Amino acid sequence: MIQVSEALSIVLSHRPVIVTEEIPLIQAIGRVLAEPVLADRDFPPFDRVTMDGIALAFTEGLPAPIAGEVLLIESTQYAGEKPHQLTLAANAIEVMTGAVLPIGTHAVLRYEDLDVTERDGQRWAALRISPESGQNIHRRGEDRRAGNLLLPVGTRLSPAEIAVAASVGRATLRVQTNPRVAVISTGDELVAVQETPQPYQIRRSNGPMLVAALAQAGLNAEEFHLTDNRAELKNHLHDLLGKYDVLLLSGGVSAGKKDFVPDVLAELGVEKHLHQIAQRPGKPFWFGTKSGGGAAVFALPGNPVSTFLCYQKYVVPFLKTGKNQPERRAILTETVTFKPNLTYFVPVATQLDEQGRLLARPLRGSGSGDFANLLDCDGFLELPAGPDEFVAGEAFGYLGFRV
Amino acid sequence: MIQVSEALSIVLSHRPVIVTEEIPLIQAIGRVLAEPVLADRDFPPFDRVTMDGIALAFTEGLPAPIAGEVLLIESTQYAGEKPHQLTLAANAIEVMTGAVLPIGTHAVLRYEDLDVTERDGQRWAALRISPESGQNIHRRGEDRRAGNLLLPVGTRLSPAEIAVAASVGRATLRVQTNPRVAVISTGDELVAVQETPQPYQIRRSNGPMLVAALAQAGLNAEEFHLTDNRAELKNHLHDLLGKYDVLLLSGGVSAGKKDFVPDVLAELGVEKHLHQIAQRPGKPFWFGTKSGGGAAVFALPGNPVSTFLCYQKYVVPFLKTGKNQPERRAILTETVTFKPNLTYFVPVATQLDEQGRLLARPLRGSGSGDFANLLDCDGFLELPAGPDEFVAGEAFGYLGFRV
Numbered sequence: 001m002i003q004v005s006e007a008l009s010i011v012l013s014h015r016p017v018i019v020t021e022e023i024p025l026i027q028a029i030g031r032v033l034a035e036p037v038l039a040d041r042d043f044p045p046f047d048r049v050t051m052d053g054i055a056l057a058f059t060e061g062l063p064a065p066i067a068g069e070v071l072l073i074e075s076t077q078y079a080g081e082k083p084h085q086l087t088l089a090a091n092a093i094e095v096m097t098g099a100v101l102p103i104g105t106h107a108v109l110r111y112e113d114l115d116v117t118e119r120d121g122q123r124w125a126a127l128r129i130s131p132e133s134g135q136n137i138h139r140r141g142e143d144r145r146a147g148n149l150l151l152p153v154g155t156r157l158s159p160a161e162i163a164v165a166a167s168v169g170r171a172t173l174r175v176q177t178n179p180r181v182a183v184i185s186t187g188d189e190l191v192a193v194q195e196t197p198q199p200y201q202i203r204r205s206n207g208p209m210l211v212a213a214l215a216q217a218g219l220n221a222e223e224f225h226l227t228d229n230r231a232e233l234k235n236h237l238h239d240l241l242g243k244y245d246v247l248l249l250s251g252g253v254s255a256g257k258k259d260f261v262p263d264v265l266a267e268l269g270v271e272k273h274l275h276q277i278a279q280r281p282g283k284p285f286w287f288g289t290k291s292g293g294g295a296a297v298f299a300l301p302g303n304p305v306s307t308f309l310c311y312q313k314y315v316v317p318f319l320k321t322g323k324n325q326p327e328r329r330a331i332l333t334e335t336v337t338f339k340p341n342l343t344y345f346v347p348v349a350t351q352l353d354e355q356g357r358l359l360a361r362p363l364r365g366s367g368s369g370d371f372a373n374l375l376d377c378d379g380f381l382e383l384p385a386g387p388d389e390f391v392a393g394e395a396f397g398y399l400g401f402r403v
Numbered sequence: 404m405i406q407v408s409e410a411l412s413i414v415l416s417h418r419p420v421i422v423t424e425e426i427p428l429i430q431a432i433g434r435v436l437a438e439p440v441l442a443d444r445d446f447p448p449f450d451r452v453t454m455d456g457i458a459l460a461f462t463e464g465l466p467a468p469i470a471g472e473v474l475l476i477e478s479t480q481y482a483g484e485k486p487h488q489l490t491l492a493a494n495a496i497e498v499m500t501g502a503v504l505p506i507g508t509h510a511v512l513r514y515e516d517l518d519v520t521e522r523d524g525q526r527w528a529a530l531r532i533s534p535e536s537g538q539n540i541h542r543r544g545e546d547r548r549a550g551n552l553l554l555p556v557g558t559r560l561s562p563a564e565i566a567v568a569a570s571v572g573r574a575t576l577r578v579q580t581n582p583r584v585a586v587i588s589t590g591d592e593l594v595a596v597q598e599t600p601q602p603y604q605i606r607r608s609n610g611p612m613l614v615a616a617l618a619q620a621g622l623n624a625e626e627f628h629l630t631d632n633r634a635e636l637k638n639h640l641h642d643l644l645g646k647y648d649v650l651l652l653s654g655g656v657s658a659g660k661k662d663f664v665p666d667v668l669a670e671l672g673v674e675k676h677l678h679q680i681a682q683r684p685g686k687p688f689w690f691g692t693k694s695g696g697g698a699a700v701f702a703l704p705g706n707p708v709s710t711f712l713c714y715q716k717y718v719v720p721f722l723k724t725g726k727n728q729p730e731r732r733a734i735l736t737e738t739v740t741f742k743p744n745l746t747y748f749v750p751v752a753t754q755l756d757e758q759g760r761l762l763a764r765p766l767r768g769s770g771s772g773d774f775a776n777l778l779d780c781d782g783f784l785e786l787p788a789g790p791d792e793f794v795a796g797e798a799f800g801y802l803g804f805r806v
Contacts (some may be wrong), residue, residue: 025596026626029615030806043775045621046603051688052659076632080591082603096659098592098705100603111658143775150778158805159619160777163612167605167774171597188483189501193428194574200449200485200503202570209566212432216562223429228481255514256455256499258481302501304566319686325781325805329759355798356732356761372446372546374563375553378728395758402561402728403433403806 001278001323003385004313007285010273011314014296015321016245019177025165028157030218031175032131032322037151040168042141047101049077051136053114054092054125055105058133062089066130073116073123077102092125101137108136116268126146156322176321179245181221183210184237186251186261187302188228204305205371206300213311216403221248228258238268241295248315251302253284261299262286270297278385279343281306285314304371309345311381312399329379330398336390341367343385347377350400358398378402404681407716407746410688413676414717417692417699418724419648422580428568431560433621434578435725440554443571445544448754450504452480454539456517457495457528458508461536465492469533476519476526480505480770494762495528503542511539524692559725581725582648584624586613587640589654590705591631608774609653609703609710616714619806620722621657624651631661641671644698651718654705656687665689680787682746684709688717707774712748712783715802733761733784739793746788750780753803761801781805 020034049055054073056065065071071092077084079098086093086104092249095101101108108131115126144150150164151157157165157175165173183206190204191197207223215219222244226236233252240247252261253275262275270288277285284306286299296318300310330350338344348360360381363373379400383390390396405413423437457476459468468474470690474495479667480487484500489496489507496505504511511534518529547553553567560568568576568747593607594600610626617624629639636655643650655664656678660712665678668691672676675691682688687709689702700720733753741747742788751763763784766776782803786793793799 025611026614029619040776043604043773045600052657052662061738076660078591079659080593080604080631082601092566094660097657098590098605138773150775157615157806159612159616159711160774160780160804162615163608163711163774164778166596166608166611167707169596169599169606187501188481190483193569193572196572197448198485201483201571202448205566205569208428208569209562211429212560212565213562215429216432228483254455254500256482257479257497258499259455264462304570308562308566327754329755329757331759341772352729352732354732356734356801358759370446370541370546371563371566372442372553375567377563397757401563402559 001276002274004277004279004382007274007277008314008317010170011287011318015318016179016274017293018212018294018321020174021177022172022174025162025171025173028173028175029159029162031157033151033153033155033157033173034176036149036153037165037168037170037173038276039146039148039150041146043144044138044140044142045115048088048138049095049097049099049101049108049136050138051099051108051110053095053108053110053136055086055095055102055108056092056131057086057089057104058106059089064133065127065128066131070124071142073125089347106133107131110136154322178219179319180243181214181219181246181248182224182244183207183214183221184224184226184238184240184247184249186226186228186233186249188258190225192225205304206302209304209308210248210250210311213401217316219319228252228260230260230264233260234264234267237264241268241270241290245295246319247295247297248311249297249299250307253286253299253301265297265299278341279345280340281345282310282313283342285310305347305374308374312380312401313345328358328398328400329395331395332381332390332392333361334385335358335392336362337388338383338390339388341385344383345380345399346383347373348379349377351374360398383397404679407678407680407785409466410677411717411720414690414721417676418721419582419699421724423577424580425575425577428565428574431578432562432565432731434560436554436556436558436560436576438577439552439577440568440571440573440576442547442549442551442553444549446547447543447595448539451541452498452500452502452504452510452511452539452544454513455500456498456511456513456539458489458498458505458511459495459534460489460492460507461509462492467533467536467704468530470530473527473529476528497526503763509536510534513539542666555661557725559727564699566611582680582722583646584617584622584649584651585627585643585647586610586617586624587627587629587650587652589629589631589636589652591661593628595628608707609705612707612711613651613653613714620719622722631655633661633663633667636663637667637670640667644671644693645671647722648698649722650698650700651714652700652702653710656689656702656704667702668702681744682748683743684748685713686745688713689693690717708750708777711755711774711777711790715783715804716748731761731801731803732798733763734798735784735793735795736762736764738795739765739786741786741793744788744792748783748784748802750776751782751784752779753781763801
C-alpha cells in the first residue's frame with residue numbers, strides 16, 4: 001500500500017497545465033495571479049501630505065521657522081488639487097491630508113501644533129513647536145518605484161493585493177482559470193435530499209458536502225448521482241470525462257461486488273496512479289487521470305468521514321495552486337493508541353491556548369460512518385504510520401475545515 | 404479617546420436585529436443557522452454493515468461459528484436493498500458495505516478473513532478466523548437518536564453541517580439574512596481604477612479592497628464614490644441610508660476642512676456612538692447608527708492601511724454573527740518600541756513553528772499611507788496601549804487576512 005506522503009506527491013504531480021483568463025478585478029479575490037503586476041508610477045506618486053495643518057518652507061540662507069512665530073496662510077491646498085506655489089518663504093499654505101505638498105514648502109505642521117487666527121480678512125498660524133524639515137510628508141517613491149514588481153505570478157489575491165492592483169490601474173487581471181468540477185456520488189442505497197428514504201436507504205450527503213466545500217473555496221461544482229449499474233456508470237462517466245477537468249466521485253471503490261468504479265474508469269482510459277492508501281479513514285481512495293492531459297479523477301471512499309478526509313487531504317491541495325499559507329500544526333491533548341500500521345487521521349476539536357497554539361482533543365467516534373461526529377470536530381490530526389502510541393503534548397499536522 | 408476594547412464593545416452592541424430567510428441547502432455554506440436541525444430518524448437508521456464480506460448468525464443454543472467452518476452463502480445483500488432473511492442459522496449471507504444487516508444475522512466477517520469458493524453452483528465461505536458477535540456492524544441509533552438536536556441555532560455552516568442537514572432531508576435551511584452593504588469611498592483626489600490620474604491624484608483602492616474582502620466573507624456589496632462636496636455627500640448618503648443595512652465609508656473623518664462626513668451623518672439622523680479611538684493606525688474611526696433600528700455606519704479613515712485595519716478589527720466581528728472560531732494569537736519575534744499611549748496594530752509577516760505557534764515578524768513601513776507594505780504582511784498584531792516596549796517572545800492578539 002502507498003503511504004500518505006507518497007500518495008499526496010503523486011496526486012500533486014498530476015496537476016493539469018495551467019490555463020489562464022482575464023477577469024474583472026473585483027472578481028479576482030482568492031484567485032491566483034497569472035501575470036506580474038508592476039507599479040505604473042512611484043508609490044506614493046507625489047510628495048504627499050500626511051496630516052491636516054500647514055506646509056511651510058525651509059529655505060537656504062533664511063533662518064528655520066521656530067516655535068512662537070506667526071505665519072500668514074496664503075491659501076488652502078486640498079487633496080486632489082494641482083499643487084499650489086508658496087509665494088513668500090516666510091508664509092505658509094494650509095494643507096489637507098492626501099494633498100500634494102505645495103511647491104516651495106518642505107514640512108507640514110499639524111493643526112494640533114498650531115493656533116490659527118483670523119485678522120483683517122487674513123488667516124495666521126502661530127507655531128506651538130519648532131517644525132523639522134521633511135516632517136509629515138510621505139515622499140514620492142518612498143515605498144515603491146515605478147516599474148517595481150508589486151505582485152509576482154502565483155500570488156493568491158487577498159484584499160491587500162486587490163487594493164494594490166486597483167491603485168496601479170488594473171481594472172482586470174489575468175488569473176488561473178478555475179477547473180470545471182463535477183461531484184458524483186454513487187450507491188444504490190442513496191436517495192435525494194428531498195426524498196423520504198426506505199428504512200434500508202439513506203439520503204445522499206456527500207454530494208452536497210463536497211459542492212459546499214468547493215463553493216467555500218471559490219469553485220462552482222455541479223452535482224450528479226449515478227447508481228451501481230455498470231453500463232449506466234460507464235456511459236455517464238464517459239460523458240462527464242469529456243466535460244469536466246476534475247471528477248470527484250464518492251463510493252464504489254472498495255472490494256464490494258458492485259464497486260465498479262475502478263474497472264469502469266480503466267475501461268474509459270483513465271490511468272490509475274494510486275489505489276488504496278495506508279491510512280484510516282479513507283484507505284480505498286483511488287486517483288487517476290485521463291491520458292493526454294485529460295480530466296483528473298478522484299474516486300473517494302463513500303463513507304462520509306472518509307470522503308471528507310480524502311477531500312481535505314488530497315483534493316484541496318490539488319486544486320489550491322499558487323503560493324499558499326503554510327500548513328497548520330496542532331498539539332494532541334490526550335495520548336492516542338493506534339495499533340494498525342496506517343496513518344491515522346483522528347477527528348479533533350480544537351482550542352487555542354495563550355501562546356496561540358492549537359490544542360487538539362481527539363474525538364472518539366464509531367469510525368468512518370459516524371459523520372455526526374464531524375459536527376463536534378474542527379478538523380483532523382494526522383498521526384503518522386509506524387508508532388502505536390501518540391503522546392499528549394506532541395504536535396502533528398492539522399487539517400482544519402472551519403473558517 | 405475611547406480604548407480599542409471599549410470601541411469594539413460599542414460596535415458589537417449595535418448589531419441589528421437578526422432577520423432570517425429560507426435558502427437552498429447548497430447555498431447555505433458559511434451562513435449562520437436560524438433554526439435548530441433535528442435528527443429525523445436514528446443515526447445510523449438501521450444496523451449497517453461496515454465491511455464487504457459475509458453476515459452470519461450467533462444463535463442461542465447453537466455453538467458459535469469458529470475458524471475452519473465452511474458456511475453456505477444463501478444470497479447477496481447489496482446496499483439499498485430490503486433486508487434479506489437468513490433461512491438457516493448455520494448458513495451465511497454475503498453483504499456489501501452500507502447494506503442493512505440481514506435478518507437473523509449477528510456479525511459480519513470481512514472478505515480478508517474468508518476463503519470463498521464455488522461448488523455445485525453454490526458458494527461457500529470458509530472462515531479463517533472466529534468471528535465475534537456484533538463485529539463490523541454500525542448499530543442503529545449508535546451515533547444519534549431520532550429527535551436529537553444535531554445543529555443548534557447560531558451554528559456557522561461548514562461542509563460537515565451541510566452533509567448532516569442533507570442526511571436528515573433538509574433541502575432548504577432557515578439562516579440569518581446577509582445585510583445589504585454599501586462601500587462608499589470619498590475624496591476629491593481619487594479617480595476610478597480605469598482612469599489615468601493626474602500627477603496629484605491617485606486611483607481609488609479602498610472600494611475594491613473592501614468589496615473584495617466582503618466577497619471573501621460571502622457578502623455581495625455595492626461600491627460607490629462620492630466627492631468632497633457637502634451637498635452631494637448629504638444627498639447621496641440620504642439615499643444610501645434608506646437602501647442599505649450597513650454603510651462602509653472611507654475618508655472624510657479627520658480634522659480636514661473638507662472632512663464633512665461626521666457632520667453630514669449627524670444632519671441625516673445618524674447617531675454617533677464613537678469617534679476617534681486610542682489606536683494607530685485608524686484613530687479617526689467613526690461609528691454610528693441611524694435611529695429607529697436603521698443602518699449602521701462605519702466611517703473608516705481614508706488611508707488604505709487604516710481603512711483595512713478598521714475593517715478587520717471592527718467591521719468583520721460586527722458582520723460575523725453566530726458561533727465563530729476563537730481569535731488567534733501570535734508571538735512577536737522582535738522587540739517593538741512604541742511610545743504613544745495608543746493600541747498599536749503593527750503589520751506582521753507570519754510563519755508557523757514546529758509547535759504550530761504563529762510567529763509574527765513586525766514590518767517597518769511608512770505608516771498608514773504605505774499600503775504596498777500590506778503585500779508583505781499577513782495581518783496585524785494588536786499591541787495594547789500602555790507599555791512602551793513589547794518584548795520578543797510575548798503573544799498578542801492577531802488579525803490575519805490571508806486564507
